[in-house]
Amino acid sequence: MTPEELLELARRRCEAAEVFVVESDETPVLFEANRLKALNTRQTTGIALRVIKDGRIGFASTTAMNEAAELLNMALDVAPFGAEARFEMPTQNGLTSVDLYDPATEALPTEDMIELGQSMIDAVRHHTPELQCEGSVRKATQTVRVLNSSGNDASYSRTTFSLSLEGTLVRGTDMLFVGDSDASCQPITDASRIVETTVRQLELAKDFAQPTSGQLPVIFSPRGAAGAIVGPLTIAFSGRTVWQGASPVGNRLGQETYDRRFSFWDDPTVPWRLGSRPIDGEGVPSRCLPLVENGVVANFLYDLQTAGLAAAKSTGSGGRALASPPTISSSCLVFSGGDASLDDMVAEVKNGLLVEQLMGAGQGNVLGGDFAGNVLLGYRIENGKVTGRVKDTMVAGNVHEALKEVAAFGNELRWVGGSLHVPPIYFARLSVSSKG
Amino acid sequence: MRDIMEAALRGHNADYIEIRVDDTDATRIIYRGRELEDIGRNRSFGGCVRALVSGGWGFVSFNDLDGLRDKVTLAVSQARLVGHEKSQLAEVPPVVDIVAPGIVNDPRNVPLAAKKRLMDEYNDIICSTPKIQTSNVVYGESDKRVIFANSRGSYIKQERIDVICRLSATARVDGDVQQASFSLGALNDFSFVESLHDQAREAAEKAVAMVSAPTAKGGAYTVILDPILAGVFTHEAFGHLSESDFVYENPQMQELMVLGKQFGGSHLNIVDGASVPGLRGSYRYDDEGTPAQKTYLIQEGVLVGRLHSQETAGKMGERPTGNARAIDYRFPPIVRMTNTYIEPGEATLEDLLEGVDEGIYVKNWYGGTTSMEMFTFSAGEAYMIRNGRVEGLLRPVVLTGNLFTTLANLDAIGNDIEFNQGGGCGKAGQMPLPVSNGSPHIRIRECVVGGR
Structure with a gap:
């Protein structure tokens, strides 16, 4: 049964219906213990149906494509118990143009991926021969299609290419974890940025520094900052959290709430980025949305149903996985920068930390904005200089x-x-x- | 199906090949606040082929079983491109078996309306508690049928029904938000879902109480863990390090994790085993067809065992332990825990508290993670201990530590035991895998608690 046939069948028995189809083809090349270990091929196809029947939402999905007809019965089974629908399916209103598909990614031969991964591992081990490396080079193509009973029918394809390296150095009972990753919709042909970052980490972590405690200056690298602050911010700016009254900034719209130099946007239109999309998972066209502008809370993210509940408008933030109905999700989160170089910042700190990675930062009261994590990779700063790695520190x-x-x-x-x-x-x- | 799978496996030039096909029906009900967020059904059907040639692996997964033999050929050719050494796979005798799920109380016989009514009741208890801002009530069930065949002649059919329920309450006073929750689960048994009214009430009351509770001052404390959190500790702090895929090709790790090494006091015994019946991590055969076992990891404080797949066991010259698991057909099996627990000792809770002048009593779990050497996990509830007595409620805390010093600092083990069945384990992108963990109350000296 084709998606069109399923939609037609559903439309005849329900007030409204939407079919979501996803197909993906992924080829991971995996390295373990410093050498090529496995080649994988993963083909996934799935179809989901969302219906509105007697004013209520029913949802079902399957990966058994030859039994797609059964989906309508499954969705109708649950619809009598479903949430009241507070939205209408969006009509045909086009796609925002975003560069996401590069045939060069699809065409890249496996041999080249193997060579790229092996050269990355060899380069890092050239610096530290006893480092044990795992790595992966992956390429994938995904095609998404959303069609509904209001006449909207949109689809797009995205290629992705990603490269990652994890090095472990065990000395006695001490373990050091270094590494980096990179991803784009276009092929990455040069692993030098990952190699340079990893080598820099190995250099900075060469010595141990005395642990320190107290209310101290802490500098986060971009990766460290992403791990600590993005989770709590994403929850706080979800229209669902706001509508429930659970967001710490839900009543701050239009008010200065953060440092005036702080801005961030949800931007699905950044070319060649994995979070970008021309439409969201409900077929709503994408647009760039400021969430905080110069410290002022500017917008929250909404999908169709939450927008209906909250008397707001969808911001095109209906994120989608096959097995569940759309839920609010960010696309690309783009943060404003400043004018200080990392070296300038470090030079200013008398006694503090430079953190590259916090482990477990997403536990605890994320909803309230808390983060608390063990410094998996971080360094002590003393008198404006990095003096070595710290451990056993939260x-x-x-x-x-x-x-x-x-x-x-x-x-x-x-x-x-x-x-x-x-x-x-x-x-x-x-x-x-920390202890001590 | 057996004929198709066996025909597809025949006549390839590979050291080992397996095919796995799984078919899962899932139902879930999710409330957020007063609003039902999602009620839905999912069917997940797919298969995979894994092949080993000269130490290299090829793996192909798909939703469409047509042309199965071609998929085997593709996996074999991928493996051949990778492999440049000798395959070392532990010998496990072929098994032909059909395993019935051993159902206690079948959730499939409970009408959806009845399940929704129960969740309505729990959500209503939470939402009608004063100062509660919102809730998250989740019910999920999945009926999974797996067929496995390999080139050694094994053919195994297994079925399991996982049932989970999560009750979470969020209180808010001014800008201050606090959350309390219970995560529960069972294998092949719906019964526990029917009587969670007290837990719903307790979650709501805890969340409200936490808003006015003080925050612990960060630092090193003597901590006492309740059985649920101690189970999470066992899983995070030690369990992952006993997974030998972290060890088998790393000479430094082999030195660190050498059998016979002292890890803790003579009172410490840690076990993992899928053959321990009736728990979330229980099964008859793992996803390589190896029979489930019960493995002592630590006995009287000494490292005596580790968890293996056929490859890690083969390379290390040890016995496979039946711990190779895959979350579904999209992934190859990797070394995972099953039911992991500390065996009970002698002490009562009063014994543990005695002599603790200033400490923290931590209960229930929120999450946990590990880097092998370092672990962090967060407690759902925390209380100050002063002069051997449990005193006022604190806000939830995150605990962290170094495995090697922490196991040595585990100085007392209680005489009770409980299992945490509500968690799911994540590793290498495969999450949440059903596991359980358990422990008696335990006491740890000098544990770092994050605070402000």
């Missing part, structure tokens, strides 16, 4: 408090995980706890 704070007054935003912004564009951030005081 950094804790509250995102909404900490962003009220920021010592400096850095000018070396980086893409983290393919969909977050983040500067280094320097907080004047965060709680640092």
